[in-house]
Amino acid sequence: MNQPVSALSRSELEERLSALSCQYEDVRAKGMQLNMARGKPAASQLDLSMDLLHLPVDCTLEDGTDARNYGILDGISECRKLFADLLGLKPEQIIIGGNASLNTMFDTLASLVLFGTQGHKPWGRLQYEGHAVKFLCPVPGYDRHFTMCEELGIEMIPVPLLEDGPDMKMVSELAAANEDIKGIWCVPVHSNPQGVCYSDETVRALASMETAAGDFRIFWDNAYAIHHIYEEKSVLNIIEECEKAGHPDRPYFFFSTSKITFPGAGVSLISSSDANIKELKGHMKAQTIGHDKLNQLRHVQFFKTPENIRLHMKKLAGELRPKFDMVLNRFDAELKGSGLLEWHNPKGGYFVSVDTLPGCARRTVKLAKEAGVTLTEAGATWPYGKDPNDRNIRIAPSFPTIDELEKAVDIFILCVKIAGIEKLLEK
Amino acid sequence: MNQPVSALSRSELEERLSALSCQYEDVRAKGMQLNMARGKPAASQLDLSMDLLHLPVDCTLEDGTDARNYGILDGISECRKLFADLLGLKPEQIIIGGNASLNTMFDTLASLVLFGTQGHKPWGRLQYEGHAVKFLCPVPGYDRHFTMCEELGIEMIPVPLLEDGPDMKMVSELAAANEDIKGIWCVPVHSNPQGVCYSDETVRALASMETAAGDFRIFWDNAYAIHHIYEEKSVLNIIEECEKAGHPDRPYFFFSTSKITFPGAGVSLISSSDANIKELKGHMKAQTIGHDKLNQLRHVQFFKTPENIRLHMKKLAGELRPKFDMVLNRFDAELKGSGLLEWHNPKGGYFVSVDTLPGCARRTVKLAKEAGVTLTEAGATWPYGKDPNDRNIRIAPSFPTIDELEKAVDIFILCVKIAGIEKLLEK
Numbered sequence: 118m119n120q121p122v123s124a125l126s127r128s129e130l131e132e133r134l135s136a137l138s139c140q141y142e143d144v145r146a147k148g149m150q151l152n153m154a155r156g157k158p159a160a161s162q163l164d165l166s167m168d169l170l171h172l173p174v175d176c177t178l179e180d181g182t183d184a185r186n187y188g189i190l191d192g193i194s195e196c197r198k199l200f201a202d203l204l205g206l207k208p209e210q211i212i213i214g215g216n217a218s219l220n221t222m223f224d225t226l227a228s229l230v231l232f233g234t235q236g237h238k239p240w241g242r243l244q245y246e247g248h249a250v251k252f253l254c255p256v257p258g259y260d261r262h263f264t265m266c267e268e269l270g271i272e273m274i275p276v277p278l279l280e281d282g283p284d285m286k287m288v289s290e291l292a293a294a295n296e297d298i299k300g301i302w303c304v305p306v307h308s309n310p311q312g313v314c315y316s317d318e319t320v321r322a323l324a325s326m327e328t329a330a331g332d333f334r335i336f337w338d339n340a341y342a343i344h345h346i347y348e349e350k351s352v353l354n355i356i357e358e359c360e361k362a363g364h365p366d367r368p369y370f371f372f373s374t375s376k377i378t379f380p381g382a383g384v385s386l387i388s389s390s391d392a393n394i395k396e397l398k399g400h401m402k403a404q405t406i407g408h409d410k411l412n413q414l415r416h417v418q419f420f421k422t423p424e425n426i427r428l429h430m431k432k433l434a435g436e437l438r439p440k441f442d443m444v445l446n447r448f449d450a451e452l453k454g455s456g457l458l459e460w461h462n463p464k465g466g467y468f469v470s471v472d473t474l475p476g477c478a479r480r481t482v483k484l485a486k487e488a489g490v491t492l493t494e495a496g497a498t499w500p501y502g503k504d505p506n507d508r509n510i511r512i513a514p515s516f517p518t519i520d521e522l523e524k525a526v527d528i529f530i531l532c533v534k535i536a537g538i539e540k541l542l543e544k
Numbered sequence: 545m546n547q548p549v550s551a552l553s554r555s556e557l558e559e560r561l562s563a564l565s566c567q568y569e570d571v572r573a574k575g576m577q578l579n580m581a582r583g584k585p586a587a588s589q590l591d592l593s594m595d596l597l598h599l600p601v602d603c604t605l606e607d608g609t610d611a612r613n614y615g616i617l618d619g620i621s622e623c624r625k626l627f628a629d630l631l632g633l634k635p636e637q638i639i640i641g642g643n644a645s646l647n648t649m650f651d652t653l654a655s656l657v658l659f660g661t662q663g664h665k666p667w668g669r670l671q672y673e674g675h676a677v678k679f680l681c682p683v684p685g686y687d688r689h690f691t692m693c694e695e696l697g698i699e700m701i702p703v704p705l706l707e708d709g710p711d712m713k714m715v716s717e718l719a720a721a722n723e724d725i726k727g728i729w730c731v732p733v734h735s736n737p738q739g740v741c742y743s744d745e746t747v748r749a750l751a752s753m754e755t756a757a758g759d760f761r762i763f764w765d766n767a768y769a770i771h772h773i774y775e776e777k778s779v780l781n782i783i784e785e786c787e788k789a790g791h792p793d794r795p796y797f798f799f800s801t802s803k804i805t806f807p808g809a810g811v812s813l814i815s816s817s818d819a820n821i822k823e824l825k826g827h828m829k830a831q832t833i834g835h836d837k838l839n840q841l842r843h844v845q846f847f848k849t850p851e852n853i854r855l856h857m858k859k860l861a862g863e864l865r866p867k868f869d870m871v872l873n874r875f876d877a878e879l880k881g882s883g884l885l886e887w888h889n890p891k892g893g894y895f896v897s898v899d900t901l902p903g904c905a906r907r908t909v910k911l912a913k914e915a916g917v918t919l920t921e922a923g924a925t926w927p928y929g930k931d932p933n934d935r936n937i938r939i940a941p942s943f944p945t946i947d948e949l950e951k952a953v954d955i956f957i958l959c960v961k962i963a964g965i966e967k968l969l970e971k
Contacts, residue, residue, distance in 0.1 A: 155614065163612040170838070171598055185590040187582065187807040215642050216836040223831040227654065231668070231696070241658070245672040261830075268830035269658070380614040382838040403688075403695035404650040409643040409836070411597070411809040 118454035122541060134538045141488060141535060144528055149489035151525035156309070156467035157516040158376055162436050165429065166378040166419070173414040184410040190401055191394075196384065196413040203423040204342060204372060205354050206388045212397060215408045218373035218385035222336060223265050225369055225387060228400050229299070229334065230269050235366055235392060237332035240299060244270055252336075253291060253301040255283040257470055257498030257509045259309040262302045262338070266500070273500035274298070278311060282319030289326040296329035300336055305352045307341035310470035310498055310511040312463025314350040324358035324367065335359070335368040341466040342372060343427060346434045346441055348464040356388060365390040374416060376467065377429065384416050434465075440514040444469050444526050451530045457537040469512040470498070477536040478507045484532035490525045545881035549968060561965045568915060568962060571955055576916035578952035583736070583894035584943040585803055589863050592856065593805040593846070600841040611837040617828055618821075623811065623840040630850040631769060631799060632781050633815045639824060642835045645800035645812035649763060650692050652796055652814060655827050656726070656761065657696050662793055662819060664759035667726060671697055679763075680718060680728040682710040684897055684925030684936045686736040689729045689765070693927070700927035701725070705738060709746030716753040723756035727763060732779045734768035737897035737925055737938035739890025741777040751785035751794065762786070762795040768893040769799060770854060773861045773868055775891040783815060792817040801843060803894065804856065811843050861892075867941040871896050871953050878957045884964040896939040897925070904963040905934045911959035917952045 122130070176184045178193055191197070192213025201208040214221035230250075233239035240250045250271050254263060255278040266273050274291065277284045283301070292298050303323070305315040315323075323335055337355045355368045366389070374383035387397065420426050445462060448471075452458045460471040473481055478495035485492050493511040496502040512529070514522055549557065603611045605620055618624070619640025628635040641648035657677075660666035667677045677698050681690060682705040693700050701718065704711045710728070719725050730750070732742040742750075750762055764782045782795045793816070801810035814824065847853045872889060875898075879885045887898040900908055905922035912919050920938040923929040939956070941949055 157614050160610060163610070170600065173597065183587060183590070185806045185809065187584050217833060220832045227658065231654065231657065241668055242672065245669060264830045268827065379612045379838060381834050382612065382836045400695065403691045405647045406644060407808050409809045409839070411806060412836070
């Protein structure tokens with residue numbers, strides 16, 4: 118346990134800062150180039166999927182269709198079945214999308230703006246009529262969700278993400294009171310960035326709450342559904358829960374193989390109620406003849422069964438665990454009890470979310486950058502890039518090698534200490 | 545040369561119809577299932593690309609990037625360069641898209657509706673304000689272009705497609721007179737369905753004409769740019785011509801490998817002015833981290849050079865030529881001079897466009913369907929599926945085997961004769 122900085126006198130703080138600054142100058146002089154910015158798998162993880170590149174060996178589908186030719190709007194049935202079995206979904210409620218779920222999410226959100234859903238007015242029309250269409254955004258959250266909303270003119274209301282999911286008291290009060298609140302972003306398993314997994318109560322509350330908007334939608338980005346590192350977590354099935362609660366059209370469930378096989382060369386999916394799937398296919402027909410069936414088949418022939426996917430995830434977790442251990446152990450050793458940093462211990466996913474002292478996140482990221490360590494921009498985990506307390510930073514330990522990571526984490530810790538003590542000395 | 549039906553007496557026509565009807569009943573009794581509906585490559589064409597399925601062998605890009613991981617919004621530079629060289633475009637003015645250009649076209653059109661372009665008002669905003677945003681649609685044309693417009697609420701004005709491109713007198717008068725006319729669909733090489741190639745005069749007129757709308761856009765769907773069967777055709781570079789004419793932001797150039805390698809598992813691209821590419825990338829950033837780089841690299845390693853792509857196209861043409869020969873020879877033998885059918889002799893592309901006697905297209909397609917031959921719906925080549933004269937039918941000879949095709953064409957010819965003579969007897 119480290120000494121709390123609050124127990125130090127001003128001169129002790131100054132002395133510490135002076136010593137840390139010397140260390141920092143030494144590090145900066147080395148001109149390193151390290152990156153903990155994005156949740157990218159390491160090359161060693163990608164190596165586990167290389168057999169994909171020799172597939173498919175046979176391009177004829179179960180039903181006799183030649184997968185090399187045009188057709189099949191919603192994806193090949195063997196692929197829908199594989200992911201349905203993996204995720205507890207119904208194959209007929211799945212549409213296989215393109216190379217990444219981000220695009221599927223954007224297209225879905227854009228279709229709500231352009232066309233509306235289930236007879237409700239298009240959100241773009243509401244915007245032109247002067248309504249400020251809004252989404253609830255649990256924070257800290259995923260910057261690319263926020264960018265999508267911003268691009269489509271959807272205002273964002275931050276909602277705290279607690280240990281078991283979004284603050285449901287706040288969510289349900291807001292959703293019930295304002296018909297312009299049209300949806301919520303959720304990363305229900307190993308959330309980006311904190312690694313929060315939604316409790317059953319949270320999922321049931323999301324499914325059953327009353328909403329002023331008849332077309333309130335849950336964007337359920339289950340990016341890390343099976344991405345366990347320390348502990349297997351499962352979360353209630355949002356589609357079933359919404360159906361039980363009488364709101365079958367509320368959820369859109371997204372998933373992809375981006376962090377299972379090759380990011381950006383994978384297979385994505387959307388699942389929802391029968392009515393929503395029918396509606397989405399109606400729009401898709403104008404947009405595409407169908408997504409890449411050979412890549413769908415490639416993934417089916419590579420994995421064959423859901424069990425093999427889970428086994429593959431265990432291997433990937435084996436690659437990630439030492440890196441997460443490294444980050445968390447170094448934090449424990451250097452910062453625990455210091456009062457300079459709070460962090461979550463994720464059970465899976467791709468990130469470690471940390472909170473500096475108030476007002477120190479930007480300074481920490483800037484210091485790290487100048488010392489050769491690129492981090493996700495401070496503020497990125499908040500809508501509009503604005504973290505009101507300037508505290509949250511997202512650490513992505515997956516991409517660097519373990520040696521690089523050790524260097525990067527130690528530089529980061531140094532920067533946390535400097536920024537924190539500088540702040541204390543400002544007072 | 546066949547006898548013109550106009551020279552036949554009523555009783556001669558009745559006699560013919562009676563004989564044809566007997567033949568038709570014989571054919572129908574066989575219960576065949578033949579398809580000339582969509583421009584799908586035959587299996588024998590797809591077989592020529594099977595080596596793609598063992599690629600890429602090395603996933604490291606020229607600049608050292610690992611193509612297996614996230615990133616590169618606009619596509620890998622080796623792929624942009626390959627297609628730039630092939631098509632006379634600039635690599636920096638190309639964005640590689642997803643698995644088919646249809647999706648790239650839809651996304652581009654949707655971005656104009658949602659966001660507008662180069663500071664002009666979003667077309668969706670104009671629609672909300674009561675403007676009927678319109679596109680000029682050369683007819684007969686490609687049904688999926690029309691579906692896109694319909695989906696996005698863009699009204700369509702049919703414009704005749706002449707032997708050297710759209711009727712430019714009509715196009716330029718309409719575009720100059722009405723600021724709600726925002727664009728035109730063009731398939732400049734081996735057009736779908738007639739196989740028309742735009743003359744230099746047409747391309748220059750499209751590039752230089754005055755338009756009332758400052759944000760008039762040419763959707764240049766160059767789907768068949770290198771898909772020559774009988775004769776190599778080249779058409780002026782629309783991007784260069786628009787730049788010369790002082791309207792650099794007017795064209796969006798689309799292309800894909802759908803009918804080069806595997807339809808729906810290919811690589812698409814959009815090219816435009818620097819300003820438009822910058823704008824499109826700005827929107828793309830909210831939509832995707834990037835398209836499938838492994839598939840881009842797969843295509844680059846498969847083809848290596850533009851010359852190899854052209855050689856590959858020659859092989860594909862060798863597969864298609866006997867099929868087009870079959871259709872055109874049978875038409876010549878059975879219908880030339882009869883007055884019952886007019887058709888184009890395409891030099892490339894995927895279709896033979898035919899015109900029946902007025903009011904006979906639907907009946908012909910229906911007769912063929914009942915005799916086991918599926919054709920593209922009559923009317924599909926016109927906006928809203930409404931061919932005012934009920935004349936045009938699109939024949940797609942590529943997919944069936946030559947034996948199937950012979951049967952299908954003979955049934956089609958039979959149906960043309962029956963529908964035509966029925967119509968003459970109505971008078």
